[in-house]
Amino acid sequence: xxxxxxxxxxLFLAPFLILFLVFTLVPLFQSVPLATQHTFGPDASIxxxxxxxxxxxGDPRFWTALRNTLVFTxxxxxxxxxxxxxLALVLNRKHVLxxxxxxxxxxxxxxxxxxxxxxxxxxxxxxxxxLVNSILAGGADLIRGLPIIGGWLPSKSDILGIPWLETLAxxxxxxxxxxxYAGFNMIYFLAALQNVPKELEEAAMIDGxxxxxxFFAVTLPSIKPVAIFVVLLSVIGSIQVFELAYIMLPxxxxxxxxxxxxxxxxxxxxxxIGDLGYATAIGWLIAALLSIAAITQRVLNRSEVRx
Amino acid sequence: MTAVELNNVWKIYAGDVAAVKDxxxxxxxxxxxxxxxxxxxxxxxTLRMIAGLESISKGEISIGNRVVNDVAPKDRDIAMxxxxxxxxxxxxxxxxxxxxxxxxxxxxxxxxxxxQNVSEVLGLHELLKRKPGALSGGQRQRVALGRAIARDxxxxxxxxxxxxxxxxxxxxxxxxxxxxxxxxxxxxxYVTHDQEEAMTLGSRLVVMNAGQIQQVGxxxxxxxxxxxxxxxxxxxxxxxxxxxxxxxxxAGETHFSRNGLDIFTGSVSYLPDTESDAVIGVRPQSxxxxxxxxxGAIAATVDQVxxxxxxxxxxxxIHDDTVIIARVPLQSGVDTGLQIHIAFDAEKVHFFENSKVxxxxxxxx
Ligand SMILES: Nc1ncnc2c1ncn2[C@@H]1O[C@H](COP(=O)(O)OP(=O)(O)OP(=O)(O)O)[C@@H](O)[C@H]1O
Ligand SMILES: [Mg+2]
Numbered sequence: 001x002x003x004x005x006x007x008x009x010x011l012f013l014a015p016f017l018i019l020f021l022v023f024t025l026v027p028l029f030q031s032v033p034l035a036t037q038h039t040f041g042p043d044a045s046i047x048x049x050x051x052x053x054x055x056x057x058g059d060p061r062f063w064t065a066l067r068n069t070l071v072f073t074x075x076x077x078x079x080x081x082x083x084x085x086x087l088a089l090v091l092n093r094k095h096v097l098x099x100x101x102x103x104x105x106x107x108x109x110x111x112x113x114x115x116x117x118x119x120x121x122x123x124x125x126x127x128x129x130x131l132v133n134s135i136l137a138g139g140a141d142l143i144r145g146l147p148i149i150g151g152w153l154p155s156k157s158d159i160l161g162i163p164w165l166e167t168l169a170x171x172x173x174x175x176x177x178x179x180x181y182a183g184f185n186m187i188y189f190l191a192a193l194q195n196v197p198k199e200l201e202e203a204a205m206i207d208g209x210x211x212x213x214x215f216f217a218v219t220l221p222s223i224k225p226v227a228i229f230v231v232l233l234s235v236i237g238s239i240q241v242f243e244l245a246y247i248m249l250p251x252x253x254x255x256x257x258x259x260x261x262x263x264x265x266x267x268x269x270x271x272x273i274g275d276l277g278y279a280t281a282i283g284w285l286i287a288a289l290l291s292i293a294a295i296t297q298r299v300l301n302r303s304e305v306r307x
Numbered sequence: 308m309t310a311v312e313l314n315n316v317w318k319i320y321a322g323d324v325a326a327v328k329d330x331x332x333x334x335x336x337x338x339x340x341x342x343x344x345x346x347x348x349x350x351x352x353t354l355r356m357i358a359g360l361e362s363i364s365k366g367e368i369s370i371g372n373r374v375v376n377d378v379a380p381k382d383r384d385i386a387m388x389x390x391x392x393x394x395x396x397x398x399x400x401x402x403x404x405x406x407x408x409x410x411x412x413x414x415x416x417x418x419x420x421x422x423q424n425v426s427e428v429l430g431l432h433e434l435l436k437r438k439p440g441a442l443s444g445g446q447r448q449r450v451a452l453g454r455a456i457a458r459d460x461x462x463x464x465x466x467x468x469x470x471x472x473x474x475x476x477x478x479x480x481x482x483x484x485x486x487x488x489x490x491x492x493x494x495x496x497y498v499t500h501d502q503e504e505a506m507t508l509g510s511r512l513v514v515m516n517a518g519q520i521q522q523v524g525x526x527x528x529x530x531x532x533x534x535x536x537x538x539x540x541x542x543x544x545x546x547x548x549x550x551x552x553x554x555x556x557x558a559g560e561t562h563f564s565r566n567g568l569d570i571f572t573g574s575v576s577y578l579p580d581t582e583s584d585a586v587i588g589v590r591p592q593s594x595x596x597x598x599x600x601x602x603g604a605i606a607a608t609v610d611q612v613x614x615x616x617x618x619x620x621x622x623x624x625i626h627d628d629t630v631i632i633a634r635v636p637l638q639s640g641v642d643t644g645l646q647i648h649i650a651f652d653a654e655k656v657h658f659f660e661n662s663k664v665x666x667x668x669x670x671x672x
Pocket of ligand 2: 350351
């Protein structure tokens, strides 16, 4: 190889490497001392050691943010991914009419983008005139006449007044994320399912396995590597949830911190209160959480099988 | 009692694709029947309808005298081996073999005994704890076979189980499958596109083309008395030579000519009197190199010589540039450009109608 061809790969990588250096690596290194400082405006700071970290552990709002973030993450993984997988399983069948249209439909929130979806969700989850409460109220009216159940139902005005964005922020966020990301994850699952040889399922069928056993004994293990990857992506994405909450919820976090997430709390501290040291410390705690998720995935993936 | 019976079976896919057309077949218990034919002729579709993996568009399939059209695959008492083996990749060999037994609720001890038996028959002992990913193609094939045998089904269904193996292993496995069948005597339906594999394995062959059965018979029968031009051309290697021309049979004397040249003269058994357009078929093995003076000798020019050990294939050209392949004993001095004379073995010439079907003209007896 000549000198020129040796340099070529690095030249191609250069644009990425330069941007990565300037906007990721340098700030990352700077953030290490920053987490141990208390800043006074952009120029002045004093060293406070680990105080910012210990403050986080004693800060009830930090714990609320952590709890909300974990609730959101759990909800995403436990509700969204099974829904995505179920959609993929249905669309993977041979005889689904309008398969392409459904695929596009489920994927479409990705096409319009997060901000649009968040704004739309905000409108839909509003009290009184929001679509969600209107549908709930309409549904309740339909079954109000029924015995027993009818008696339990709250009144129409109560239903219309359900404060999703204000106090039920977490369910609202989880439902919106479901809408936003289920179709996206479905595409991963669909691709994985299409790589499972159909003879495997046929062999299991002949061996006497019913649909449920076939799913758990054949299909699921075959798509396990992809499934683990999708779970990891979902967990990492969920831990970083911010824009959705910030746009949808009043003050970006609902009433009484009902929708406060870790990244929202980081943002508030760093850019509204101006305590860059505390924001950085929270950032490092989030990073620790992400690392745990990533390591877990690596451990799980070790038992992966090749088809 | 028949083991498997197909009555007027059709498979019509969406878009009016008739993959299997009016197939009738009756398989006796213990038979090794091979469905053979070119790619796309409907072999797999037929097999999959027997397995229950494909619905039956028209007609009826019975297994063990029970109509199974609406019976689920698992209740048909069959086992299938797929071309790509379809082993469960995350299960060990042992678990692969035991899977169906476990589902059927067989007690653990019995399952273990069965697995031991099967692994003894197929020599799988060292592999039991491994997963399919850690096996060679031949070993996987063996495990797939083991999984089928373990179920002790009424019928084995094989869809090209050897075609992913290299040539040498394929021939070794052929022998093994044959002795396995002799041992277990389980009714077997075996699909292949390889006529040689079909000839060596089958106790009976079913030659298919374009969704239809062309001929059913023992390998020797089909080789010696092909029903029509398709079967004649499909079975045997190198393929039979076909020459179109005029056939005249009168008073036991057969005469075949092409463009005014005598191609064949002789007495052919069981050929009714006729005077018509026809096709003569001669296997390369039924052609001899002869002296110019020999009655029926045709002059030819050697185009190509392919030595094959103690035999050789020679490609020759007769007067009107019709190409003929002959397989003859190896001899030196036969080279490209040489003028030679060939003759056809009168006992082994075949005559076919010059039509689309090309039905056989010389009867069997
Ligand atoms: N799902 C399907 N839809 C439409 N046509 C099909 C379908 N499956 C098979 N066919 C058609 O049916 C015909 C028979 O197919 P089949 O798989 O039985 O052939 P085969 O004899 O097994 O060939 P090969 O040796 O290539 O495996 C083919 O023309 C094929 O294109
Ligand atoms: Mg096939």
